[in-house]
Amino acid sequence: MTDQSVPTGTVVIHLAGDVAPRRVEYGEPPESIFAMTHQKIREADIRFCHLERGLSTTGCMQWRDVATWYGQHHPDNVRALAFAGFDVVSFASNNCFDFGTEGLLETLDVLRRNNIQPIGAGKDIAEARKPAVFDRKGTRVGFLAYCSVMGVEYEAREGKAGCAPIRVSTHYEVQDPQPGNPPRIITIPFEEDARAMEEDIRKLRQQADIVIVSQHWGTHQAGVLATYQPAIAHRAIDAGADLVVGHHAGVIKHIEVYKGKVIVYSTGNFALETPHNIEPPPGVFSTRTSGRPPRWKPEPGWERYPGTRERRYTIMVKCTVNKEAVQKVSLIPGYINRLAEPEFVSRNDPRFDEVFNYARQWAQELGANLTIEGDEIVVSPPFSKGD
Numbered sequence: 479m480t481d482q483s484v485p486t487g488t489v490v491i492h493l494a495g496d497v498a499p500r501r502v503e504y505g506e507p508p509e510s511i512f513a514m515t516h517q518k519i520r521e522a523d524i525r526f527c528h529l530e531r532g533l534s535t536t537g538c539m540q541w542r543d544v545a546t547w548y549g550q551h552h553p554d555n556v557r558a559l560a561f562a563g564f565d566v567v568s569f570a571s572n573n574c575f576d577f578g579t580e581g582l583l584e585t586l587d588v589l590r591r592n593n594i595q596p597i598g599a600g601k602d603i604a605e606a607r608k609p610a611v612f613d614r615k616g617t618r619v620g621f622l623a624y625c626s627v628m629g630v631e632y633e634a635r636e637g638k639a640g641c642a643p644i645r646v647s648t649h650y651e652v653q654d655p656q657p658g659n660p661p662r663i664i665t666i667p668f669e670e671d672a673r674a675m676e677e678d679i680r681k682l683r684q685q686a687d688i689v690i691v692s693q694h695w696g697t698h699q700a701g702v703l704a705t706y707q708p709a710i711a712h713r714a715i716d717a718g719a720d721l722v723v724g725h726h727a728g729v730i731k732h733i734e735v736y737k738g739k740v741i742v743y744s745t746g747n748f749a750l751e752t753p754h755n756i757e758p759p760p761g762v763f764s765t766r767t768s769g770r771p772p773r774w775k776p777e778p779g780w781e782r783y784p785g786t787r788e789r790r791y792t793i794m795v796k797c798t799v800n801k802e803a804v805q806k807v808s809l810i811p812g813y814i815n816r817l818a819e820p821e822f823v824s825r826n827d828p829r830f831d832e833v834f835n836y837a838r839q840w841a842q843e844l845g846a847n848l849t850i851e852g853d854e855i856v857v858s859p860p861f862s863k864g865d
Contacts, residue, residue: 489524491795493723496748498530498751500531500548503552508558512562514821515821515822523615526568528725529567530571531576535552537580549577559589568692569596601639602635609682620688622691624671626646627695628640643671644675644706645671646665646668647668665706672709676717682718691714693711695726698728702731703732711741721807726744728750730744730840732846734844740846742793796809822853825853
């Protein structure tokens, strides 16, 4: 069903953040995770989300300095994505290679067999950089996806499976001569990866009227942007992207309007199930092995979706476009319950103001203005095809 509130001929796109259903493992219907949101998601002409975990039963768990055993969910969980109506899914995830080549390729196959087009990962770098293009009402919309937070050997190369990378180097610079003060952290994207992204966007610009770029990036620190993120987002727009949408951080982050184009640096989680309440298989580390302190104890009742309150806020990006340009970008606010299930909240729900106020503080830091229009949060100023 298409949203009836938009002009005839306008294409509506919904973009959600991190999704990782594992209802099969809990003995529950996979569709239940989207019980409160599937109807709204399906109102769009094109529906996108980021898949955070693999959907496979094959492969071998890879070594990392963090636990990876939960990076693989049963393939039948794909029924949740199909039920919500997602057409295109980014698998440019920091967990995409947790179970090696076999796990990654099975995940892509599971998605395709359920009429969901994966992007951002593949059997080699050429497939990982391949876009998805959809024709709706005579408007062609193209999607690309990249990852900057992957482990060693998670990137795709010629003849090697993995995700489309934008690798980043980290440097530390002394800001203050007083010993013990924290340094400035400088992050710089690999130039070869940034140029490859620009090339992908320029090529897609020849095939599509609207180009949307997904970025799996950033840190889990609330209110913090790594310095490479605006650099990459601006280069994507300069190369021809109409919208940049990010995820991974687990919380809503900054929103920017650059050259008339919107950048949503993080939408927050959307339907992310991570089994912090379940012990790992025998012989598998349950916490990080890098000397960090043990994991926190979840708030009672929130064991299936632990974390601070801001992790319960989410936004789904609603982008309305035509052949000429993006017409409007708005945010549909939501709240995630203790079972990791998202629920969209209306204007008369007190949680709406919680999400709005949280998103607005980060948008204002970069000069973006958010206003309320019905049950949506509109990003302004108006947009253009660029300078």
